[in-house]
Amino acid sequence: QKQVxxxxxxxxNLDKLLGGGVESMSxxxxxxxxxxxxTQIAHxxxxxxxxxxxxxxxxxxxxxxxxxxxxxxxxxxxxxxxSLNEKSVLENVLYARAYNSEHQYxxxxxxxxxxxxxxxxxxxxxxxxxIISLFRVDFLGRGELxxxxxxxxxxxxxxxxxxxxxxxxxxxxxxxxxDFRTFPLLNMDENGKPVGGNILAHSSTTRVSxxxxxxxVRIAKMLDSPDQEETxxxxxxxxxxxxx
Ligand code: GTP
Ligand code: MG
Numbered sequence: 001q002k003q004v005x006x007x008x009x010x011x012x013n014l015d016k017l018l019g020g021g022v023e024s025m026s027x028x029x030x031x032x033x034x035x036x037x038x039t040q041i042a043h044x045x046x047x048x049x050x051x052x053x054x055x056x057x058x059x060x061x062x063x064x065x066x067x068x069x070x071x072x073x074x075x076x077x078x079x080x081x082x083s084l085n086e087k088s089v090l091e092n093v094l095y096a097r098a099y100n101s102e103h104q105y106x107x108x109x110x111x112x113x114x115x116x117x118x119x120x121x122x123x124x125x126x127x128x129x130x131i132i133s134l135f136r137v138d139f140l141g142r143g144e145l146x147x148x149x150x151x152x153x154x155x156x157x158x159x160x161x162x163x164x165x166x167x168x169x170x171x172x173x174x175x176x177x178x179d180f181r182t183f184p185l186l187n188m189d190e191n192g193k194p195v196g197g198n199i200l201a202h203s204s205t206t207r208v209s210x211x212x213x214x215x216x217v218r219i220a221k222m223l224d225s226p227d228q229e230e231t232x233x234x235x236x237x238x239x240x241x242x243x244x
Contacts, residue, residue, distance in 0.1 A: 002167045005056040007125060010044040010078070010241045013233035017222050018206065024124070024169040027159055027203065029131075031174035031194040032210030037218045037237050038173040039069050042129045044241030045171060046093045047078040049125040059124030062094045064107055066133045070095060074241075081240030094123075101134040101151060108158050112165070123168055126159070131172040132195050149199050156203035174200060218242075 006021035015021045022028050022045060030038050042063070052058040063070055072090055079089040098104035111126070132152070139148035163170045174194050194200065194209070201207065207223040216237045222230060235242050 003055065004167075005124075005169075007045060007056070007169050008048045008051070008053070009041060009235075010048050011233075011235035011243050013244050014041075014220055014235045014242065017208065017220055017231060017233040022125070022169045022171055023206065024167050025164050026205035027156070027163060027170045027172060028206045028208070029172050029174055029194075029200065029204035030208050030210060031176065033176050033212065036210035036212055037235075037242065038210065039067075039129055040074075040237050040242055042127045042171060042173065043071065043074045044078050045125060045127065046075050047082060047084065047089055047241065049169070050084070050089060050092055051082060056124075060092045060094065060122045061125045061127065062096070062111060062123055064096050064098055064104060064126075064128045066098045066104060066128070066130055068097065069129065070097075077239050078241035098134060101138045101155075104128070104134055105151070105155050105158070108155065108162065112158075112162055123166065125169045125171065126162060127171045128159070129173045131155075131174055132200065133175065136175075136195065149197060152196060153199045153203065156199065160203065172204070 002025065005024045006015075006018070008015050008021045009018065018028070030041055032038060046061045046063060049061050050058045075090055075093060076086040079086045096107050098107055135148050135152055139145070139151075159170050159172070162168055174196060177193055177195055194207075209221045209223060211219040211221070213219055213234070217234060218237060219232055219234050221232045235244060
């Protein structure tokens with residue numbers, strides 16, 4: 001009797017590309033170069049997920065931040081755009097900083113099994129920004145690629161389970177290989193591609209790539225969508241979050 005819902009991204013164009021918004025009971029992956037707008041989409045969704053729409057009651061958000069780029073101030077700006085109370089909007093975003101890949105996994109397990117358990121039904125959106133950055137630090141050498149992918153696969157299964165069991169929309173962000181400047185010589189991923197290989201690609205229901213155009217204009221492209229051909233839509237990054 002779980003009713004699948006979609007959360008608006010704040011951009012009607014991007015919503016259209018996604019078939020109405022970010023879908024519950026599934027994993028949506030957004031990837032693109034640095035500055036493409038992945039974190040801005042995540043911030044906007046922290047607010048839009050709280051807005052009730054036809055058949056969707058709205059709910060709380062859990063934000064797992066691996067790069068320390070979560071900005072409460074951005075959430076406030078987006079809340080203002082939608083004429084919402086900034087304080088209560090922020091209170092409905094449960095923020096957790098992950099310090100390594102193991103910790104990231106533990107946070108997700110805690111979300112379903114731990115002290116949030118009674119509350120978990122009130123969450124409608126779970127964000128992991130980014131899904132892979134800590135894995136790239138923790139599993140550096142080529143010899144560790146197999147165990148990295150194995151751990152990554154475990155985490156994706158857990159995310160899938162959470163999304164289905166609790167009817168939650170899961171949004172993950174992913175990087176491009178060229179963004180990894182810290183240890184370029186040890187880069188284990190194929191160049192110029194989203195990181196994480198087949199495991200990340202196949203365990204995401206929906207994948208959207210982002211491209212920088214001019215200024216604050218971005219192009220989103222839907223990848224291997226089963227029902228439509230590859231379509232593109234433009235959106236803007238503004239102080240009030242992303243929009244058309
Ligand atoms: P990485 O995390 O580095 O991979 O990039 P990302 O894809 O997460 O990029 P992010 O979402 O952080 O987007 C950064 C872009 O958002 C910048 O290039 C700015 O153009 C824009 N931006 C960030 N903060 C603001 C803001 O407060 N107001 C406006 N108008 N734009 C902003
Ligand atoms: Mg980011």
